[in-house]
Amino acid sequence: MKIIKSAESVCQGHPDKSADIIADAILDELIIKDPYTRASIEVLITTGLVHVSGELSTDAYVDIPNIARGTLIEIGYTKPEYGFDGYTAGVITTISDQSPEIALGVPSEGAGDTCIVVGYATDETENYMPLPCNVANKITYMIDELRKDDIVPFFRPDGKAVVVAEYENGKPKRIDSITVLVQHEPYVSELELKNAVEENVIKKVVPPEYIDNQTKIVINPIGRFIIGGPMADTGLTGRKIIADAYGTAAASGGSAFSGKDPTKIDRSASYMARYIAKHIVASGLAHECNVEMVYVIGGDYPVSFNVKVDTEIDTQKLNKKIKEIFDLSPGGIINRLDLRRPIYKETSSYGHFGRSNEDFTWEQIDKNILEELKDVS
Template structure:
């Protein structure tokens, strides 16, 4: 049986992703000064303007305009000809206090929101992520790095990649298509741009064994892409939820991640759901795992918990065992995954899952948990 799965990834300068990066940069500065900060930060970006809004409960003070401008400069918005740059962009902040009803109604150990969260893992890749996600993220990361290292000086900050992979009997067998959009300087020709993307990006980021003569590689399908970023399109936090997660390989809980402190259970429990799914697959008791949890604001534990695997494991027994091993309370998740640390800005780009890094605790593997799962099943 043939199935198609796809994934999207965007470059740092994509307006929606730039908004996510700014939101998490502000969050990190707040948590660095007050680890118990409660925040829900939203960012809107348009030509020449960054608008930061949302709710805060914190003892910290941070310079929001300076953080936003520094993030823009770090991303690469440094030239007036981009129509948007960190040196001249205006920054408006309309942050307000957290709702008193929420502050009083949610106990310290309770969930900070009502939400559905999803975690997923698959044995098809080394990091237990869907292959399309890995390829799409590698492409956009490569474009950004080539631009920042000045190896390809005609790349501009905005860009996107979409990867479509064909599966047979649950395994990836070939890449159906790769579409890459790269903002660029006006002086470069379409041919020179396409050659650079193929030679320096596609050939490095896309596994050769999955490409065949029918693989469709498309670069800048409408031709020139000079005007991009916030000058071309308004950016908002939370509009890249599928790119942040698992592409079309798994359902989305629907919630965005960036700008939210770990008491916002839609972010922290999504990390825990991935942690659980990854351990189930890494233990070898299943090749594919999907974890779904539902939380109600103020509640201490999920009101619904379900695990789906591609095996005939006793689902009720598996659910009970997972609840015994993992503390699914908001406090337990925060403590286990060490989420009261300024770790969020680095997660805002190239996906929140499948990453290798010092602070992505939800990607770490606990050998004791693996043994416990193997012994039980």
């Protein structure tokens, strides 16, 4: 049976993604000074303006305007002609204290929110991620690197990639289409831009075995893309939740990640759900695995836990074994994955999952866990 799966990834200069990066940059600075910071930071960016809002409970002080502007400069918004740059952007902050009801109603080790979380893994790739996610994230990463290293000097910060793959019998057979949008300098011709993307990006990062003469490669489908970023489109934290996760290969719990400290269970438990799913697939118990958990604010453990696999194993036995191996309480998740560290800015670009960064503890395989899971088969 043939099915289609797709994934989107955006460059760091995409306005929504820039908002995510700023939110997590602020969170990291707070955690450096107070690892027990509780934060929910939201960022809106538009032409010439960054608006940082949210709630904090912390003993730390950080210079939010300076962090926001420095992050924009690091992303690449450094020229007035982009319509938005870190040197001159205004920054408004409207940060308030955490709600007293939440502070009183949520114990120190309780869930900081009510949410559904989803974790996913598949053995179709070496990093246990869907192929379209890997390809889309590699494309945007390469575009950003070529721009920042001045190898392709006419790339501007905004951009996006969408990858559609055809699957047969549960495995990727071919890439059906690749669509890339790249903001660029006005002096570049459409042909020169397309050649640069095809030669320096697509041919370098897309596995050739999945490309055939029917694969459609589309670059800047509406032609010129000079005006982009916050000048062309308002950016908001949390609008790229599917790009941040698994594309269309898995359901979304609906929550965003960036700007939230690890007591916000919709972030930390999403990392744990991925960690569990990845170990189940790595152990050979399944080719594909979904982990779903539901938490209620203030609760110690998920009120619902369910694992779905594509093999004939006893899921009740598997669920029981997982609960024996993994502490699914908010405090247990934070301790297991060592989440009270300033690691979050790095997560906010090119997906939160499937990355080889050693700080991404939810991506590390523990051989002891693989051994324990053998009892289920």
